[in-house]
Amino acid sequence: MKKITVIVRNLPLNTRKNAEALRMSVGLTLREDKVTVIFMDDGVYTATHIKPELLNFTPMDKAFEALSMLKCPLFADKPSMQKRGINKLIENVKPAEREEIVRTITESDIAIPF
Amino acid sequence: MKLGILLTTSPENENTNTVIAISRAAKEAGHEVSVFLMYDSVYNAYKKEFAELIDKGVSIAVCALNVEQRKMSRVPGILFGSQYDNACIASNVDRFISFG
Amino acid sequence: MQDMSRITELDLRGEVCPYTFVKTKLKLEELESGEELKVILDHAPAVENVPRSLKNEGHKILGIEQKGDNLWNVRIRKA
Numbered sequence: 001m002k003k004i005t006v007i008v009r010n011l012p013l014n015t016r017k018n019a020e021a022l023r024m025s026v027g028l029t030l031r032e033d034k035v036t037v038i039f040m041d042d043g044v045y046t047a048t049h050i051k052p053e054l055l056n057f058t059p060m061d062k063a064f065e066a067l068s069m070l071k072c073p074l075f076a077d078k079p080s081m082q083k084r085g086i087n088k089l090i091e092n093v094k095p096a097e098r099e100e101i102v103r104t105i106t107e108s109d110i111a112i113p114f
Numbered sequence: 115m116k117l118g119i120l121l122t123t124s125p126e127n128e129n130t131n132t133v134i135a136i137s138r139a140a141k142e143a144g145h146e147v148s149v150f151l152m153y154d155s156v157y158n159a160y161k162k163e164f165a166e167l168i169d170k171g172v173s174i175a176v177c178a179l180n181v182e183q184r185k186m187s188r189v190p191g192i193l194f195g196s197q198y199d200n201a202c203i204a205s206n207v208d209r210f211i212s213f214g
Numbered sequence: 215m216q217d218m219s220r221i222t223e224l225d226l227r228g229e230v231c232p233y234t235f236v237k238t239k240l241k242l243e244e245l246e247s248g249e250e251l252k253v254i255l256d257h258a259p260a261v262e263n264v265p266r267s268l269k270n271e272g273h274k275i276l277g278i279e280q281k282g283d284n285l286w287n288v289r290i291r292k293a
Binding site for chain 3: 027030
Binding site: 017027 | 201210
């Protein structure tokens with residue numbers, strides 16, 4: 001079993017990238033590997049209560065639900081949150097200290113910045 | 115060694131030439147190379163360099179959903195695959211690198 | 215003794231990759247070895263990819279039947 005970490009760093013509402021990163025993360029669980037998703041920099045907005053449907057983007061709820069159901073850890077980088085004044089995340093995304101983020105990435109067999 | 119490569123950027127990004135060069139060099143050095151194209155990188159499927167990589171024995175798969183969303187046609191030699199194929203590559207290779 | 219004649223149905227209309235395969239895999243986990251699952255799909259790429267991926271996981275594809283313009287039934291025997 002490999003440890004795979006997907007890192008989401010972009011703003012969520014001007015690209016389909018973040019939704020695709022989450023869809024890919026769901027897919028990566030299919031061979032029983034342990035998949036973790038980290039939201040950092042502007043990517044932390046992805047884990048907040050945004051409404052992509054107002055911009056005719058597909059909501060990402062389904063991917064978040066699937067990742068939670070598949071027990072994939074979801075972390076938001078605390079310094080990135082603080083810098084942007086974010087204090088509320090969607091369910092199942094845990095704020096994590098930078099040390100924990102770095103440890104998760106360095107302990108991964110595969111890191112995918114998306 | 116088995117090498118897996120994930121590419122997510124469109125063909126005008128410098129990642130395309132990097133992936134082509136790495137794949138070519140790895141294959142020539144006797145390694146097994148699998149490339150997965152998803153998101154805007156599926157447009158790379160039309161590049162002749164990718165057809166040349168297939169001729170050299172590089173295995174290339176695209177995310178069929180992304181291809182369909184972009185109304186693209188299929189390219190012979192490229193697997194019209196799924197995220198499961200990306201998972202298999204990640205799971206089976208010795209080294210996996212991503213270009214996004 | 216398990217009932218081999220029982221066919222479980224999973225309606226995946228409206229679902230795309232990788233949810234088609236994730237949900238099929240989770241449903242198969244609930245079944246006993248040898249039991250049959252019928253999956254209903256309306257996304258053409260999934261009709262190719264779900265059976266190919268299932269075969270790779272060791273399951274048997276009993277048949278793929280087109281039921282309409284964009285509607286297919288895939289019958290699977292759990293490994």
